[in-house]
Amino acid sequence: MMLQSNNTAIKTELTNEPFVPVMYEIKRIQRETEDTFTIDLILPDKKKTNFRFKPGQFNSMFVHGCGEVPISISGNPIKNEKIVHTIRVVGTVTRAIRRLKVGEYIGIRGPFGSHWPVEKAVDKNVIIIAGGIGLAPIRPAVYHILEHREKYKDLSILYGARTPDDIIFKKELESIRGRFDIDLHVTVDRADNKWMGNVGVVPTLAKRITSDPSNSIAFVCGPEIMMRYSAVALQQYGMSLQDIYISLERNMKCGIGLCGHCQYTGKFICKDGPVYSYETVKDLLKTREI
Amino acid sequence: MTSLTSYLVEHPFLKGMDKKHIDLVVGCAKNVRYNPGDYLFHEGDEADWFYFIREGQLALEVFRPHKGGIVFQTLGTNDVLGWSWLVAPYMRHFDCRATELTRAIALDGNCLRKKCEEDHELGYAMMNRFVKLTEDELMALRLQLMDIYDAPIK
Amino acid sequence: MKIEKNKKYLLSKENISSLVQILQKQKFKTIAPVVKDETILYDEIQSIDELPIGMTDVHKAGSYSLKKRKDKALFGYNVGPQSCKKFLFPPKLTLLQTKKIDGKVTVIKSSDPVEKLALIGIKPCELSAILVQDKIFIEGDYVDSYYKQQRDNLFIVTTNCTETAYSCFCDSMKTGPEATKGFDLAVTELIDGKNHRFVIKTGSAAGVKVLSNIEGIALAPDDALALEEAKISSAKNKMGRSISTENLKELLLDNLNHPYWAEIQERCVSCGNCTMVCPTCFCSDILDETSLSGEDSKRTRLWDSCFSKDYSYIHGGVVRASIKSRYRQWLTHKFASWVDQFDTFGCVGCGRCIVWCPVGIDVTEEINAIEQDVEKMKPVEVEA
Numbered sequence: 001m002m003l004q005s006n007n008t009a010i011k012t013e014l015t016n017e018p019f020v021p022v023m024y025e026i027k028r029i030q031r032e033t034e035d036t037f038t039i040d041l042i043l044p045d046k047k048k049t050n051f052r053f054k055p056g057q058f059n060s061m062f063v064h065g066c067g068e069v070p071i072s073i074s075g076n077p078i079k080n081e082k083i084v085h086t087i088r089v090v091g092t093v094t095r096a097i098r099r100l101k102v103g104e105y106i107g108i109r110g111p112f113g114s115h116w117p118v119e120k121a122v123d124k125n126v127i128i129i130a131g132g133i134g135l136a137p138i139r140p141a142v143y144h145i146l147e148h149r150e151k152y153k154d155l156s157i158l159y160g161a162r163t164p165d166d167i168i169f170k171k172e173l174e175s176i177r178g179r180f181d182i183d184l185h186v187t188v189d190r191a192d193n194k195w196m197g198n199v200g201v202v203p204t205l206a207k208r209i210t211s212d213p214s215n216s217i218a219f220v221c222g223p224e225i226m227m228r229y230s231a232v233a234l235q236q237y238g239m240s241l242q243d244i245y246i247s248l249e250r251n252m253k254c255g256i257g258l259c260g261h262c263q264y265t266g267k268f269i270c271k272d273g274p275v276y277s278y279e280t281v282k283d284l285l286k287t288r289e290i
Numbered sequence: 291m292t293s294l295t296s297y298l299v300e301h302p303f304l305k306g307m308d309k310k311h312i313d314l315v316v317g318c319a320k321n322v323r324y325n326p327g328d329y330l331f332h333e334g335d336e337a338d339w340f341y342f343i344r345e346g347q348l349a350l351e352v353f354r355p356h357k358g359g360i361v362f363q364t365l366g367t368n369d370v371l372g373w374s375w376l377v378a379p380y381m382r383h384f385d386c387r388a389t390e391l392t393r394a395i396a397l398d399g400n401c402l403r404k405k406c407e408e409d410h411e412l413g414y415a416m417m418n419r420f421v422k423l424t425e426d427e428l429m430a431l432r433l434q435l436m437d438i439y440d441a442p443i444k
Numbered sequence: 445m446k447i448e449k450n451k452k453y454l455l456s457k458e459n460i461s462s463l464v465q466i467l468q469k470q471k472f473k474t475i476a477p478v479v480k481d482e483t484i485l486y487d488e489i490q491s492i493d494e495l496p497i498g499m500t501d502v503h504k505a506g507s508y509s510l511k512k513r514k515d516k517a518l519f520g521y522n523v524g525p526q527s528c529k530k531f532l533f534p535p536k537l538t539l540l541q542t543k544k545i546d547g548k549v550t551v552i553k554s555s556d557p558v559e560k561l562a563l564i565g566i567k568p569c570e571l572s573a574i575l576v577q578d579k580i581f582i583e584g585d586y587v588d589s590y591y592k593q594q595r596d597n598l599f600i601v602t603t604n605c606t607e608t609a610y611s612c613f614c615d616s617m618k619t620g621p622e623a624t625k626g627f628d629l630a631v632t633e634l635i636d637g638k639n640h641r642f643v644i645k646t647g648s649a650a651g652v653k654v655l656s657n658i659e660g661i662a663l664a665p666d667d668a669l670a671l672e673e674a675k676i677s678s679a680k681n682k683m684g685r686s687i688s689t690e691n692l693k694e695l696l697l698d699n700l701n702h703p704y705w706a707e708i709q710e711r712c713v714s715c716g717n718c719t720m721v722c723p724t725c726f727c728s729d730i731l732d733e734t735s736l737s738g739e740d741s742k743r744t745r746l747w748d749s750c751f752s753k754d755y756s757y758i759h760g761g762v763v764r765a766s767i768k769s770r771y772r773q774w775l776t777h778k779f780a781s782w783v784d785q786f787d788t789f790g791c792v793g794c795g796r797c798i799v800w801c802p803v804g805i806d807v808t809e810e811i812n813a814i815e816q817d818v819e820k821m822k823p824v825e826v827e828a
Contacts, residue, residue: 018586019539019743023549035442044548064544065734065741090759104547132439162439189434193351193359196389200363201433204426208366223438229429251758253730256586257785260727260748261755263777265697266784271585287700289769440760 018256021062021107024049026100027082032168035090036133037098038074041083041106051083051108054115055140056219056247056275060255061085061097062107069093070252070270072137073111078147083108086136086168112255114275116141116219116245125154125211127239129230131202131222135159135168137247137274138221149181154211156183160202160226163188164195183210202226206233213238220278221247228285231278242279249274265290294319294395301342303370303419311412318401324348324388330371335382337374339396343367346392351385362434363427364389373420375399445663447646447656454664455642460518460631461492463601464564466657472562472599475531477521482510484524486531486563495565496521503609503684503795506804516640519565519633522609523794527723528563528570532591532598533577539730539743556590562599565631569612569794571602572619573723575626579786580726599650604632606675611795613685613808619792621679623647629655632672643672685795685808688815689779695815696780700772704814709768711803716749718797718807719774724790727755750774775807 024041031037043049053059058072069091075084089095097106118141126145130138145152157176161167167186177184185205187198198205203226209216216239220230227246234244250262250269257271265284267273284290295316298304304312322341324330330341330348341348347366351359362384365371371394374382380399406413447453455463464474468490478487479496489495498516501524502509513520534556541552574595581591605614605621614620623630628651632643643664646652655661664672719725729748734741748755751770756763764770782790791807798806 017553017589019745020551020553021540023551025548033442064542064549065732065738067732068730101547105544105549107542107549107551162437162441166439166442187364189437189439191361192357193349193361193387195361198347198364198366199349199361201430203433204430207368225433225436225438229433249758250763251756254728257584258580258586258588258726259729260750261729263750263773263781265776266781268785289764289766290700290773 018109018254018258021060021068021109023105024083024108026102026104026106029100029102032086032170033166036086036088036166036168038084038086038168039097039106040075041085041108042081044105049080049083051080051111053077053080053111053140055118055144056115056137057111057113058137058252058255058274059083059085059108059110060112060252061087061093062109063093063096063100064105064107066096067093068107068109068253069097070112070255072247072274074136074139076143076147077140078143086133086139088133109255112252112270114273116247116275117217118144121145121217122151123153123215125156125216126152127209127211127216127218127234128155128157128159129202129206129218129220129222129234130158131160131226131230132162132166133168134222134226134247138219139169141219153215154183155181156185156209156211158185158187158202158205158208160187160189160205160222162190164191164197183208201229203229203233206230206237209237216243218244220244224248224285231282240279241282242277244278245275246278246281247274248276248281292316294321297344297395298342301368303342303423307415307419308411311409311415314405314409314412315397315402318398318405319395320398322394322396324392324394326388326390328388330386330388331382332385333382337372337380337382338399340370340372340375340399341397342395343369343371344393344395346388346394347390348392349387349389351387353385359385359387363430370423372399373424375403376416376420445661447652447661449646449649449652452643452645452664452669453655453661454668455631455644455658455661457492457518457640457642459658459661460642462658463629463654464489464492466654467562467564467599470560470654472560474562474564476564477524479510483508484510484521485526486524486528489564492518495519500607501609503611503799504804505611505798505806506801508799515635517633517635519603519631520607522605522607522612523567523570523796525721525796525800527721527794527796528566528574529577529723529725531561531563532574532594533581533588533726533728533747534590535747537590537745539745541743542741544739544741558590558594558597560597560599561594562601564601565603566600567605567794568602568620568623569614569617569792570723571600571623571626572614572617572792573794574598574600576724576786576788576790576792577726579788599654600627601629601631602627604630604672604676605679606632606634608679608682608684609795610684611798611806612683612793613687613795614793615680615683616686616689616808617789617791617793618689622676627651632676634668634671634675636671641668643668685793685798685806687808687811689789692811693780693783695818696776696811699814699818700776702814702818704810704817705768705772708771708805708810709766711805712767712771713803714751714767714770715802716751717800717802718805719749719751720747721796721800722778723792723794723796724778725749729755750777775810778807779811 028040074086252262252270257268262269538554581588627647630645778790
């Protein structure tokens, strides 16, 4: 079973030296939640970066003396004066990144991987479903759509977090809520009665979408179970699986399909993924330990 | 057609139901309105009514003496609330509070139960729909139980 | 006489000896199989006397030993535990070093030197494995610069097989017993009583150039060519193992949930030996080391194995927790998903994984068993 890929390898200096990171300086660190933060990187000595990426791609972030970790890019793909990553502390390297201070260096290799098909979504309704930290890899797609708002029809964003305290990008979500051209629904899995918003898992929000499902494309990102349940909900709402895109996660180490770790049968998630059409991976999603 | 009928005919929950059955349902319906903070019912109450929410938001919560209410689900526009009216002992298992100004159509469970008893075709049509509603909620509940985002790492 | 590409010439044992010396004069480090540690391993040789003359290796599932031959063949061995993989894709390679002073980090690119290497006497399966790894490391979107540089400095003298071992199945994988591409020179050793000759085929301009330095050689006569053909064809007919590669990819990928994987799990100890001896396995991990002061840090690439649990670790857990899933990953990668990735099988039929498996799991038997089992379980239409 060949997996369709929309990866367009961006040829950079990395093409020849794929294991050598470019050093960036931490410009700003912003707390998102108790375990998640956003970090802005610039080239040292105020050099202009020519870093370009497509929404959904990731970088390998390297911390001196510690190691590397693949992190999706959460910044604006149109404004490229800095590289933005939103990171959840889940292991040794992410913990080491959190300990770094403004002015310290991080190595970057990338961008790697396939992207959300924002080109294919032109003239369509776009439905974005994100869960937890899954909003970070999808935020560049939102920026892209908002920068080219006239090219797209309805934009619905359904976002679910564990609790109100776990919601990332709070200020941005609040400002988006005020826009008439975005249909935003935020939900949490559990809350006390101070929370005035929606409570329930994010796939249940699919019934709130009002746009025509036959002319829609969905980008779904979050824990794999949440993406599977969301695909079911989107199908009930009337969408076909080939219009639903998800971002998969496996042990991505080198980012360029050379180290083998992220294999998913015939494909390397780091190179051909992480973004796939649901249709192409639906059978694999049912296979355990693949 | 009354606004009640026209709303219920269009409602996805009743999609495909015979007109004569919808008329029977409408016969047990009334419009209701709740202000934010109003409780529709409390745990242990008799489950006499169920609701089609026209607009607004309702929170289902359980009260904990030392920590206040815990909200485990909210319902919004076009959602259907309540199936306790359909099964004995017809009792509420949690509190329901409006968190926004909420307009809904309330259906009298007693009234509809009698009609279902008399007309098993109506009973089957209702049961069919409530089983689907139960399945949807059960699926969501299971996903919620899995705590898929994991607790924050300190 | 003028030596041409893709022509076959006749060489004597002395000519083979001069061939090694010519390569050395051209500054090649000459690498060939030698007897070492009770096995046949690759090492640097100064002359052909160091080859495993008159020796061969006997293979079984989970067993390897050396045996004296009845003749004085130079290339009368099969394959040892090592493959040529280590020369192009070293088990341990420094990728880079970094230095951190006042929070600022500088990168020092690694410049591990490559050498001019002449691989002499490597078998066609071994050569095919290099061609398979070429697709991974230099023919994709990203190039492994160390591999590329070392590859550009490689001279290959392959030896066609006139005998086979218990574990050989190159004929099934279409990688032997005769080398068809990728070599500079290809030798077939012919021993006919006391007549010890070599047919050598030129496969590249570099091969032509090297051979042109040997004086007094002529085109291989018909009798030598006929004997060569007969010997290679006899090897082909005496393959120790075989599998059917037709629809193999589909067979495996359609049966990812087949109960047979669980049966293999009862035997496999997940040691990873098969991946270490495999000439095409290319997985690697990275080791980060830091000086006590924290100032200097080094990144080293190491061979990794899909049989280790950590291999599929993502925060919070391991994707392939069971041995059956790891065995399935390895086998389906070699014989199925590799085809999607690199348009070739990831197996060259060298049989090392059979020989060096501590419990003697035989990949060809497992594939055949799955095939038969699937065949058995196919619904049979019965006439009413």
